[in-house]
Amino acid sequence: MGKRDRQLSQEEFEALFCECGRDVLGYASSLLGDRAAAEDVTALAFERLYRSRSRLDRDRGTPRAWLFAIARNAALDELRRRGRQRPAEDPSALEAATEADAAFEHAERRAGVLAALLALPLREREVVLLKFHGELTNAELARVLGISESNAGTRVHRALTRLRELGAGLAREEVA
Amino acid sequence: MKVLRFPGPEGMPDPQGIAEIEAALHGDAAGPSAASWRELREDVRSLAPPIPPGLEARLHERLAARTEAPGRSWVAKVRAWPTAVRRHPAFASAAISVLAAVVALVIVAPWDQEQLASRSFGSTVSVKAHAVQAGSLEGSSSAAAASSTGEPAPLSAPAGREQQRAAQLTLAPKPGAVQSVADEAMRLAVRDGGYVQSSQVRLNGASGSAAELRLSLPSAQLSGALSALGRLAPMRSENQSLQDITGEYDATRTRLADAVAERQALLRALARAETPAQVDSLRQRIALASSAVARARKSFQDVAGNARNSVVEVSVIGDSHAGSHALGGAWHDALSVLRVALTVVLIALAVLVPLSLLLLAGAFAWRAARRWLRERALS
Numbered sequence: 001m002g003k004r005d006r007q008l009s010q011e012e013f014e015a016l017f018c019e020c021g022r023d024v025l026g027y028a029s030s031l032l033g034d035r036a037a038a039e040d041v042t043a044l045a046f047e048r049l050y051r052s053r054s055r056l057d058r059d060r061g062t063p064r065a066w067l068f069a070i071a072r073n074a075a076l077d078e079l080r081r082r083g084r085q086r087p088a089e090d091p092s093a094l095e096a097a098t099e100a101d102a103a104f105e106h107a108e109r110r111a112g113v114l115a116a117l118l119a120l121p122l123r124e125r126e127v128v129l130l131k132f133h134g135e136l137t138n139a140e141l142a143r144v145l146g147i148s149e150s151n152a153g154t155r156v157h158r159a160l161t162r163l164r165e166l167g168a169g170l171a172r173e174e175v176a
Numbered sequence: 177m178k179v180l181r182f183p184g185p186e187g188m189p190d191p192q193g194i195a196e197i198e199a200a201l202h203g204d205a206a207g208p209s210a211a212s213w214r215e216l217r218e219d220v221r222s223l224a225p226p227i228p229p230g231l232e233a234r235l236h237e238r239l240a241a242r243t244e245a246p247g248r249s250w251v252a253k254v255r256a257w258p259t260a261v262r263r264h265p266a267f268a269s270a271a272i273s274v275l276a277a278v279v280a281l282v283i284v285a286p287w288d289q290e291q292l293a294s295r296s297f298g299s300t301v302s303v304k305a306h307a308v309q310a311g312s313l314e315g316s317s318s319a320a321a322a323s324s325t326g327e328p329a330p331l332s333a334p335a336g337r338e339q340q341r342a343a344q345l346t347l348a349p350k351p352g353a354v355q356s357v358a359d360e361a362m363r364l365a366v367r368d369g370g371y372v373q374s375s376q377v378r379l380n381g382a383s384g385s386a387a388e389l390r391l392s393l394p395s396a397q398l399s400g401a402l403s404a405l406g407r408l409a410p411m412r413s414e415n416q417s418l419q420d421i422t423g424e425y426d427a428t429r430t431r432l433a434d435a436v437a438e439r440q441a442l443l444r445a446l447a448r449a450e451t452p453a454q455v456d457s458l459r460q461r462i463a464l465a466s467s468a469v470a471r472a473r474k475s476f477q478d479v480a481g482n483a484r485n486s487v488v489e490v491s492v493i494g495d496s497h498a499g500s501h502a503l504g505g506a507w508h509d510a511l512s513v514l515r516v517a518l519t520v521v522l523i524a525l526a527v528l529v530p531l532s533l534l535l536l537a538g539a540f541a542w543r544a545a546r547r548w549l550r551e552r553a554l555s
Contacts, residue, residue, distance in 0.1 A: 017232065017235070021227045021231070021232070022224050022225075022226060022227050023221070023224060025224055025225060025227060025231075026221065026223060026224020026225065027224075029223075029224065029225055030220075030223060030224075035225060038225075039228060039231055042231065043231060043234055043235045043238060046235050047235065047238050047239060050239055073550065076550035076551075076553045076554065077550065077553075079553035079554070080549060080550065080552070080553040109219065110219055110222055110223060113216070113219040113220060113223065114223055117220065117223070122554045122555075123554045123555070126554060128220065129220070131201070131217075132216075132217045132220040132221055133220070133221060133224065135201075137198070137202070138194075138198055146547060150191075150194075153189075153191075153194035153195075153198065154189050154194065156194070156197060156198075157189035157190075157193055157194045157197055158189060160197060160213070160216070161189070163216070164212075164216065167216075
């Protein structure tokens with residue numbers, strides 16, 4: 001594969017934005033709990049991806065994984081910049097979820113998921129968000145997090161199990 | 177004794193469970209459990225807010241601003257180095273080699289000068305470091321003035337010292353070239369401001385052709401002259417000698433000054449003489465003193481000349497195997513060049529390897545610190 005083929009072309013970049021833009025925004029939004037900051041992080045991630053497109057090494061991961069690695073760094077930098085505060089629950093995200101679907105049942109279900117997600121420790125929430133929004137394999141996730149693949153699988157398992165448990169617990173509380 | 181329990185397998189997720197989740201999320205597994213994981217994913221993904229209309233435009237603006245910027249920041253350029261090295265290994269190697277060579281040359285240069293100085297000590301010229309009081313020697317400025325011609329000395333003798341230098345060269349051209357080499361040697365001597373003291377050329381056909389030359393060269397030109405002579409033909413031997421003649425120089429100068437002073441005193445006495453007998457006596461003594469001055473001046477000129485000029489004895493011996501000697505000399509030169517190149521490379525490595533390790537360690541530390549700070553934001 002030639003050098004040109006390995007680079008991310010302008011068309012691929014545009015396609016990646018269309019395909020992953022919302023996922024990156026969702027990841028940043030749920031992690032930071034701040035819509036405006038999430039938009040900034042999304043724009044910054046794509047900007048950095050564009051700047052580093054000539055350095056893209058497809059042998060080390062897909063452009064999507066590369067993008068989420070960049071987005072993660074940008075989001076963590078933003079978290080750090082804000083004084084390592086635990087992000088507040090983001091009512092705007094909930095509103096968006098509610099407005100996005102007219103069906104009340106679905107909205108209620110998503111509200112439950114959001115609540116469970118926000119109840120997760122930040123480290124586990126990040127794993128869930130990278131796994132779901134980034135659609136990363138455990139190997140890609142391991143590369144993004146800088147850990148081993150088995151460790152990444154373990155973290156994913158724990159985080160998802162806990163998310164499911166938290167969701168179930170919140171649902172029971174609501175019924176009670 | 178208190179027994180601490182090692183974390184059991186229940187603390188670790190089941191590897192099968194991990195694989196199941198992975199397969200479910202990739203659509204490789206079916207069943208209610210897999211469906212529930214996928215449903216959970218869709219629920220989480222559906223929380224993502226839609227892309228605001230202005231975001232894409234904002235991004236394009238930022239990219240356009242970045243593209244229109246006159247140049248990338250130095251941070252971006254530095255970050256791009258590893259990729260550039262990976263993509264253009266040949267170019268990177270060449271750049272590193274050039275850098276290494278430059279660094280090595282910078283380091284080697286002063287050392288090499290010292291080497292040069294120590295190697296060519298015999299061909300340095302002696303320039304008087306102290307002014308000869310030529311004016312006080314009753315106008316006998318020829319020797320003193322000549323010895324302090326103001327010629328720049330490539331490598332000067334110690335201050336206040338006078339040195340006499342000499343060299344012997346044996347050149348071995350092909351027998352047919354003995355005459356031309358001898359002629360060229362004499363021409364070089366004249367060109368450099370010297371002269372031929374004596375020459376003897378014997379041409380005996382294929383064997384036995386030889387020439388003996390005795391050249392007097394300004395010491396200031398000795399180094400260059402020896403190099404030029406060495407290029408005329410393969411050099412079989414070269415000897416250089418140096419002798420400190422400061423004591424002799426000072427002694428002859430003092431004798432000259434004394435003789436001049438004595439004669440001046442006699443001249444003054446002659447001016448005051450009142451009787452013919454006194455005049456006659458003083459005239460005889462002045463004649464003797466003048467002879468003494470002439471002898472002293474001659475001695476001083478000889479010694480000063482020894483310091484000013486170097487004698488180079490050139491033996492030109494016809495050698496029918498001169499070509500092979502030239503080849504041997506070339507081989508020797510090639511080895512010398514390789515040795516110098518190896519030295520340069522070694523010195524460059526001695527500088528670059530620790531420097532690279534230091535930079536590498538710094539880069540790793542910086543990356544680790546940045547990662548740690550980022551991870552801390554999640555705690």
